[in-house]
Structure formats: C-alpha cells, structure tokens
Amino acid sequence: MSGDPASAAARPIAILGGTGPAGTGLALRWARAGEAIIIGSRDAQRARDVAARIRGRVGFEAIVSGMENSAACAAADILMLTVPFETQAAVLKQLKPAMTEGSILIDATVPLAAGIGGRASRTLGVWQGSAAQQAAELVPKGVSVVAAFHNVSAELLNGDAPLDCDVIVCSDDPDAAQLTRELAAKIPGVRAIDGGKLENARTVEQITALLIGLNIRHKGHAGIRITGLPPQAYR
C-alpha cells in the first residue's frame, strides 16, 4: 500500500484520547499493519508510556509516539477520536485550533447513558442525531468527519487474534470514508462496509449499546457481521 494516501510514511494517524482501551487497541493493530501512530492524551507522559508499551508489543518496526492531544492533532491529518461521549464536545472544542484543513476526523464516540450515571446498554439522545453529527458541528470547516469503529470490541482489539466483526463506515465525504474503510480493512478479520451518510451513525452508535447489553447478559465480546451483501460491498 505504499504511495497510498493511507500509508504510514505519508500520513501518521493521531489517536486522540488514545490511552483508553479502544485507542490502544486501534494503535496496536494499525502499528502492526505498518501505520505511523501518534497516541494523544491530556497527559503527554501517559501518552508516551502507552506508546512505549505498544512499541514493546509490536516490535522494533513499530512507529508509535506519544504526545499531548493538541500536539498530536497538529502533527497529523488523520485524527481518530476515542473519548467517552461526556468529554467529546469539550475535547473537540479544545482541539479545533490544532486541526488543519483537509484533515479527517474519524469518530467512534457512542453516547452511552453510562456517561451520566445510567446504563451502558442505553444511549442518550443527541440533539444533532448522533455523536458523530455533533462532532461534525464542532470541527473547523474543511475537516471531514467519518463515523466508524463503534462496534469493535476494545478488549479483542487489544488482543492478538483476528477479529470477527464488520466496521460500518458513515460519512458525507466519500474520499474520507474510503480512506477509513482502507484503515479498517488493515485490522485482521475486519471487513469495512460503506454505511452511507454520516446521519446513519445514529444507528451504528446505538448498536454498541445493544452489544454491551449482550456482553453483560451473555458474558462475551460481541461484534456484528453484516450478511447478504454482494462481495464488492465488503473491503
């Protein structure tokens, strides 16, 4: 994939809020796939520690560094946001000045009711319709928002086995969506599916709450596969 717009040398991926389980899992899988990763965190030292841990797991070829969130944001134009819903808006407002035009923000935020003391199997209503649509309101002009990676088990991402799930990618920017699908497909076992417009993130976000409910009830690490589509729908 060298020369490809998603290739490591050309475009590092900043994982903002990257020290949580979803962020470290994505960092691990993408670093293994040869992507350059910048872990972002409020605490730069914590980001560096997590980056070192990931380098330790991936091996000498890993390109993983750690920075404070704003610095990570300024150093990359592929931004992966993995923060709890209750901090999403504040983080985006803080990072807005550091985002450069032409950047892509991949949002995996799920508005779980757990964020305000409710159940993780329930969601909150978001005025814009979804956390991803809220993100789209908060980024500067010229930054494209893509919703993806909501339904991937963070625990399984942090493991070594291939995953058994699909990533539904929603965006109003087809190029940004395609790049995100290419990144998703770099995770072993993941198939990426074009889920259409960003507004469809409403349902994709809700699915996570359903999966959390299934995990609690059945003690598993649930994911989803979409069946019944022609082969070219998966990539």
Added chain:
Amino acid sequence: MSGDPASAAARPIAILGGTGPAGTGLALRWARAGEAIIIGSRDAQRARDVAARIRGRVGFEAIVSGMENSAACAAADILMLTVPFETQAAVLKQLKPAMTEGSILIDATVPLAAGIGGRASRTLGVWQGSAAQQAAELVPKGVSVVAAFHNVSAELLNGDAPLDCDVIVCSDDPDAAQLTRELAAKIPGVRAIDGGKLENARTVEQITALLIGLNIRHKGHAGIRITGLPPQAYR
C-alpha cells in the same frame, strides 16, 4: 419438539397482517417446520388465498388457514404482528377485544420514515421508545409483547435457502421470549439471541433501517450476525 409449548397441535400461530412479504415468509418457514399457521388479513378472502398459496409450496402436510385478522387473533394465543408501522396502533386497537389473556404478541414492526413519505433508511421517533413498546401499551393486560424478527430479510424468508442471520429477541416476559426464540430457531439458518428487555427493541428496530440503507446502496438482502458470544447465547 412435540409436547413443547410452541408445538403445532397445541398452539397455532396467527400471523396478523400476514399477507405482506414478512408475514408470508414467516408463515412459509414455520409451516415447513410443522407449526400450524393462521394467516390474518383485513380481507378474509385474501388471507385464504395466501394460505392456499403457502400450502401449495409446503405440501400436503402444511397446516395453514386464512381468516380475517380479528378471527385469526381469537383463534390463537401466539400472535405474530407483521404490519407497517403506520397501521400498527390502529390494528392493535381493533384487535384488542379479540386477544385472550395469556397470549403472546410477537411484534416485528419497524417505525420506518417511509411510512409517512420519508426514507426507508430513516426511522421515526416513537414516544414510547420503540414500536414494540408502543405495542405493549396497546395490548390488554395479561398479553406479553415480544420484539423479534425485525432484521430478517422478507425476500429471503420467502425463498427456499437457509437464512444467514440472527434474530434478537427482546421482552420483559422471559417465558414469552423463550418461546419466541424457539420459534426463531425453527427457521433454517437462524440463531435466536436473548436481547434482554423490551426497551432494547429500540436499537433492534433501528437496525432494520440501517440494513435497508445497505440493501439500497449495495443491492443485497442484508442481515446481521452477532459474533463473540459463548455458544449458549445462541439457540
């Protein structure tokens, strides 16, 4: 399964609004599994015609009759509701006097925006949270509501091949949910999953709109599989 509470002789299944694609597909699959089916329709003649067509496809052993909806409702205590959202409330109000205490109403209604002239890939907000919860408000006391079968392709149900999808079953009545999971598992290729409380139908209903969007975009008959749960979660 003879002697089982869901077995044919003991408890016929009335499929209310059973002449539409979802209703005929379920009737076909359950008739093949040996269940006794009563197709319900506003138009008794239409119900009888559809029943005859299903008997023709299943063969001489099929136990399938057709009746006007209220008569079908009175003749069964397992009620499967397959009507468009925009008629759900009116149908339930009409059928309420015909429902007997101890009955189970399995609701597959999806509040698609298409019902009011919008897109089939969008849903309407339902005050109660979901179409299934609306149904629960409209049935008489002593009738249990189960939400299930939203995500099964009606077109594939009407075919002969095994399906490739899971049915997530949500209800506040564990016995009714179990009976519904047993009925789901009688459809070749279907696994039934306990999705917990009826309120979780909110997400399961939304998933249908997402799948419709995928079908439009990718020209398929999308379904879902839940991965990552222990074997005992599927039945």
